[in-house]
Amino acid sequence: MPATSSQPRRPRSGSRRDEAARLAVLHAADDLLVERGFGALTIEAIARRAGVAKQTIYRWWPSKVEILLDTLIEDSEKRIPVPAEPPTLESVRGYLRGFARFLTRDPAGKVLLALIAQAQHDPDTAKSFHARYFGPRRGHERDMIARGIDAGEFAPRLGPDATMDALVGPIVHRALTGSSIPRDLVDTLVEDLLTPRSD
């Protein structure tokens, strides 16, 4: 899974894409975002930091948002994979804890927050964010929830999608407002929203 921004061009002749440059750009963008913030994340700064010509960036990425999406997709697949096996309460709790840790501690979490933010400012970002990151991931999460329900592992009162929002929303909200995410928040959400009430 290359997570490249576009379909890999296959020219019959000519130089191939310089992998070192690609990685340099990805890392430069990541580093700049973490160290200096989104405001300092300009194409010129990325090019400077990566030791790469501006045109090389424009050749492969239509905007800095796509660069961030490339890093985010690659990182989040590595760090917070959506459990593929039939889930248990425990594994969902683990997934959400991992997600909370990702958002608050992992530099890559800053990328996700920045993209959610930028999606508010720019419709193109919103579209791309949904198409390349949020849509697919939410799909996997829905599957996870649905499988858990089928297996009788839990019984949320909301549909799979709303359930995920109810679980993930508070975590994201605390991250967005710069608060830490206490462990019992995650635990209580899982318990309150996924297990059926006896009444």
Next chain:
Amino acid sequence: MPATSSQPRRPRSGSRRDEAARLAVLHAADDLLVERGFGALTIEAIARRAGVAKQTIYRWWPSKVEILLDTLIEDSEKRIPVPAEPPTLESVRGYLRGFARFLTRDPAGKVLLALIAQAQHDPDTAKSFHARYFGPRRGHERDMIARGIDAGEFAPRLGPDATMDALVGPIVHRALTGSSIPRDLVDTLVEDLLTPRSD
């Protein structure tokens, strides 16, 4: 309620602040944000639209974020006041429904989303957003929850702050990802999180 960004200056002589200009700027900012998005919200554009000199803006507001904060504070106090009286389950549900409507339907809701977003990009925005909007409002919300608990109206398993995040987070999250907010999401959150479990 002046909601001005700085303490009202009291010059000994000379003109006082031009109220018409102040309102023109506020409205221009608001309109531009709604019509053309945050990306088009530049100081120059605001000045142009408001028929005001750039310097007049810089004289009174340190940044466009403070302009938006001015409008947000004024609007949110009007449209979604935090219930002051001892709350009931019903009144909290009403508050959250109003909040959801504000975020998805009210133009002023776009201002809040934009500010949450901008706070991710810029530490100064984050600081100001907390000091002038989020901190105070969250304080009132905490009070509301605390009063409800004291009155025995509900019994959340989380602290007041985390409870508010658990309630508001999903709403904000859906708004941020461009989804609608179904009524039963709010209702179920209130029920699952505020009423104690019998088990």
Next chain:
Amino acid sequence: MPATSSQPRRPRSGSRRDEAARLAVLHAADDLLVERGFGALTIEAIARRAGVAKQTIYRWWPSKVEILLDTLIEDSEKRIPVPAEPPTLESVRGYLRGFARFLTRDPAGKVLLALIAQAQHDPDTAKSFHARYFGPRRGHERDMIARGIDAGEFAPRLGPDATMDALVGPIVHRALTGSSIPRDLVDTLVEDLLTPRSD
């Protein structure tokens, strides 16, 4: 005679044009052309050398050619004014000698050569060069010749315009091909072309 590129704007309020900046740009352009050649004469280099923002240049001049025209017009009016009084053979000879010296020795002469050159490459330059420099000057030169004929001072066999080309062309041609301009070239041209043949 301001030799400004456009009609002097007269704003009712706001800062006036910065004369120091205007001169800095003119001199920077001149110096760069002489020191490093037309190839190094970029807007960015002029701005750098003049200690002026690029935008300040674009605000007042549509192209570097107009900058050069400004300096050329100012300089050539000072250094090689077309004689206004009824000319003599002697004064025409003096004028042409001055012109030859201007082209080969005066740094401002390089500006004229560069503009003649650039007019070959770019139709806009050609148009502007004619409208602002060559047309008016040629007009004065024609008048000079015509007055000399009227006064019986000389009797060229060609019309005033062609006569001027016959006189000036060789000088310009030698300058363009990097040759020096021997004094007797000028003298012989004047004698052969302006005085009538007895046969």
Next chain:
Amino acid sequence: MPATSSQPRRPRSGSRRDEAARLAVLHAADDLLVERGFGALTIEAIARRAGVAKQTIYRWWPSKVEILLDTLIEDSEKRIPVPAEPPTLESVRGYLRGFARFLTRDPAGKVLLALIAQAQHDPDTAKSFHARYFGPRRGHERDMIARGIDAGEFAPRLGPDATMDALVGPIVHRALTGSSIPRDLVDTLVEDLLTPRSD
């Protein structure tokens, strides 16, 4: 007459230079210059138009100026050969008329004007222009004049070189300033400058 920019390399094996590519480049450069002007004459545009790789151009020509020189040399030898036989007043007049026509009517004349222009902007061009075109041609012209003097055909008051400038300069000057070249200009120049005065 190969008119190639460098001595023909003699590889031990491998393909020889592709003549079709060479001609395609020459014609593309010529066409572009005439159709779109020197400003549009970029290596990339030539390569595009010629259907040739950029590297193929850089392999054989050090600069676009050399390409133009190749076409100019070939064309001017064909169109305006310097008379080799002992000249008459008539043949010199014919040569100059041909030259004037070449400059104003022949597309190849544009190449000469462009090169004279570019020589003002760039010392390398000047050097190459003299070495490959102007020097040799001027040499032949000088010989022509000298032979005419020896034969008693005419008796200019200037040296052969200055005489040529006096004859050619006005023609070039009018071409450079975009004027037409009236026939009597050439005729009068020849008469006034080449035949001795009786006084």
Next chain:
DNA sequence: GATTAAGCGAGACGGTACGTCAGGTCTTGTG
């Protein structure tokens, strides 16, 4: 015929300059 060196189309790459836009500061006159 196989080998091999060059030519060639294609195009990625690090650069420089383009002309434009907005940022934030300042100056100038008007009310």
Next chain:
DNA sequence: CACAAGACCTGACGTACCGTCTCGCTTAATC
């Protein structure tokens, strides 16, 4: 003294070419 107007320096934008480089294919002379 606030204000409209707007000049100014700064710096990023996205684009066009520069000249260099590698890649894989084709083409011919040499082995």
